[in-house]
Amino acid sequence: RKEVEQDPGPFNVPEGATVAFNCTYSNSASQSFFWYRQDCRKEPKLLMSVYSSGNEDGRFTAQLNRASQYISLLIRDSKLSDSATYLCVVRASGNTPLVFGKGTRLSVIA
Amino acid sequence: NAGVTQTPKFQVLKTGQSMTLQCAQDMNHEYMSWYRQDPGMGLRLIHYSVGAGITDQGEVPNGYNVSRSTTEDFPLRLLSAAPSQTSVYFCASSSGPYNEQFFGPGTRLTVL
Numbered sequence: 001r002k003e004v005e006q007d008p009g010p011f012n013v014p015e016g017a018t019v020a021f022n023c024t025y026s027n028s029a030s031q032s033f034f035w036y037r038q039d040c041r042k043e044p045k046l047l048m049s050v051y052s053s054g055n056e057d058g059r060f061t062a063q064l065n066r067a068s069q070y071i072s073l074l075i076r077d078s079k080l081s082d083s084a085t086y087l088c089v090v091r092a093s094g095n096t097p098l099v100f101g102k103g104t105r106l107s108v109i110a
Numbered sequence: 111n112a113g114v115t116q117t118p119k120f121q122v123l124k125t126g127q128s129m130t131l132q133c134a135q136d137m138n139h140e141y142m143s144w145y146r147q148d149p150g151m152g153l154r155l156i157h158y159s160v161g162a163g164i165t166d167q168g169e170v171p172n173g174y175n176v177s178r179s180t181t182e183d184f185p186l187r188l189l190s191a192a193p194s195q196t197s198v199y200f201c202a203s204s205s206g207p208y209n210e211q212f213f214g215p216g217t218r219l220t221v222l
Contacts, residue, residue, distance in 0.1 A: 102150070
């Protein structure tokens, strides 16, 4: 089982739609969780950290389920500018490196 | 602040050539990493460093060397380039293990 798994998509959704991505991780000792966004031919950038109690940033909501070892990202009212690849990122602990999922591609269409 | 800078942006090498990809950050970050990104493979960690003078191997270190003589710089050396090293290379830095990782714009390398 891969350390971090994501559905590669693509998810093609109309503007205004709500879309959700899930990501599963295999290391139960994982302590830090993030969603990064990567635009085509650009570098990844942090979208949001994921906290145990769940957190929201505008139209974006992230949740963590430790028992089932998955994190989710919900995007409400999708915009054309949300089209990108969303990377699920997990860190076990301390100085261990980040582990990246392969990403889920989202295409928001007019 | 310039953030994380990488040079060159593009590079074409012949098999067997060596070269160094440069990475620098001006944020006084202790943590720096090198990744390669290939289609369908996601980001894979090559080497990383938790401070000047300290480096460690990541998931795919073979064929690459790194050093960290200063906090600011973390060059990646390809010893003898192979076509399998054709990829996009990203350097990243962060101020601590739980903090946001900032990426450079990447170097697109083609090995013929």
